[in-house]
Amino acid sequence: MKPRITLKKIAKEFGVSISTVSKALKDSHEISEDMRGKIKAFANFYNYKPNNLALQLRNQKTSVIGVIIPEIVHHFFSTVIDGIETYANEKGYNVMVCVSNESYEKEVSNFGVLTNGSVDGLITSIARETQEKENYEHYKALIKDDFPLVLFDRVHDEIDCDKIIIDDVGGAIKATNHLLELGCKKIALLTTEDFVTVGCLRKDGYKKALINADIPIDRSLIFKLNDKDDLYEQIKRVLFVENPPDGIVAVNEIYAANAMKVANEKGLKIPEDVKIIGFTSGLISEFTSPPLSSVVQHGYLMGKQAAELLINRIEHSGPEVFQKEVISPNLNIRESTKK
Numbered sequence: 001m002k003p004r005i006t007l008k009k010i011a012k013e014f015g016v017s018i019s020t021v022s023k024a025l026k027d028s029h030e031i032s033e034d035m036r037g038k039i040k041a042f043a044n045f046y047n048y049k050p051n052n053l054a055l056q057l058r059n060q061k062t063s064v065i066g067v068i069i070p071e072i073v074h075h076f077f078s079t080v081i082d083g084i085e086t087y088a089n090e091k092g093y094n095v096m097v098c099v100s101n102e103s104y105e106k107e108v109s110n111f112g113v114l115t116n117g118s119v120d121g122l123i124t125s126i127a128r129e130t131q132e133k134e135n136y137e138h139y140k141a142l143i144k145d146d147f148p149l150v151l152f153d154r155v156h157d158e159i160d161c162d163k164i165i166i167d168d169v170g171g172a173i174k175a176t177n178h179l180l181e182l183g184c185k186k187i188a189l190l191t192t193e194d195f196v197t198v199g200c201l202r203k204d205g206y207k208k209a210l211i212n213a214d215i216p217i218d219r220s221l222i223f224k225l226n227d228k229d230d231l232y233e234q235i236k237r238v239l240f241v242e243n244p245p246d247g248i249v250a251v252n253e254i255y256a257a258n259a260m261k262v263a264n265e266k267g268l269k270i271p272e273d274v275k276i277i278g279f280t281s282g283l284i285s286e287f288t289s290p291p292l293s294s295v296v297q298h299g300y301l302m303g304k305q306a307a308e309l310l311i312n313r314i315e316h317s318g319p320e321v322f323q324k325e326v327i328s329p330n331l332n333i334r335e336s337t338k339k
Contacts, residue, residue: 005046006048011112014035014039017137017141019142021039062117063092064118064119065096066114066124067123069098070125074282075253075282076153076282076297076299077299079299080306083304085303086303087308088307093120096119098114102127111138121310122148122310123149123306150309150313153198162309162324164305165326166297166326167328171202173206173208176206179247182247184245184246184247186247187246190223190250193225198251238259239262250278252280253278253292253294256276257284259276271336271338276293277292279294280299281294281297286334293336294331
């Protein structure tokens with residue numbers, strides 16, 4: 001007896017999205033004739049039958065919205081979820097949360113689970129590996145199906161939908177200017193690899209602040225960290241040198257906290273010898289020693305506004321033009337940069 005075949009299994013067999021398989025089986029001319037033929041033959045061989053219950057669910061309102069976040073332990077994402085739930089619950093919606101763990105395949109899998117009739121719309125922040133691969137076909141497939149979608153924090157111009165972000169460039173300018181105002185002369189940047197959009201934007205803000213202050217950009221002070229490797233060991237390259245920087249801007253609080261740990265091991269006093277500021281202002285920033293100055297991202301507000309955009313799109317089809325809302329960050333100054 002042949003095993004029961006599903007759209008997901010067919011998609012995996014051919015290395016395409018579930019949406020592509022569905023369109024091929026419906027003989028859509030968006031899919032090449034060759035691919036349509038192969039998918040149909042495979043489906044016929046395994047006697048594929050559509051999941052009628054799922055099809056019925058897809059056409060009904062569930063009053064549930066889906067959320068996909070890159071990681072669960074990050075304070076910023078937990079505050080976004082809190083904001084989403086607050087607004088959604090007020091409007092009579094429940095929230096279903098999935099985690100991509102920064103994986104492209106897991107993100108695609110989450111899309112398949114959530115958009116097959118389980119939810120009325122989706123709020124997501126793009127996984128790191130998806131950005132690295134630059135493969136957004138699963139997003140584009142949703143948009144072609146007019147499925148309500150809102151991106152937050154990590155967004156991409158190729159994906160035409162409602163979006164909500166903070167002013168990453170402006171936040172990094174404020175953080176760098178803060179260190180300059182405190183008299184820092186040699187400011188290092190701890191950032192992500194360039195394919196991570198928020199890291200790239202924060203790097204732009206750091207550079208703009210230096211240019212505005214007539215300070216030449218020293219590329220040797222820009223450290224692109226790989227999250228798959230030991231952050232602590234990577235950051236040692238920043239501070240375990242003869243003439244270490246006297247200021248550090250980190251694009252998230254994990255990088256900043258690791259920098260503080262390395263500085264302490266080096267015997268540097270914070271903030272006397274090196275001043276450190278990060279992004280997020282979560283629990284890590286609050287309980288480091290000394291407490292960490294931070295760029296406040298307003299995750300709760302971002303979550304509420306993302307939910308509002310999505311529910312408006314679900315219930316009223318939203319405005320004809322997709323919205324892009326930008327939240328202005330502010331600084332929370334703590335002991336790591338005090339005079």
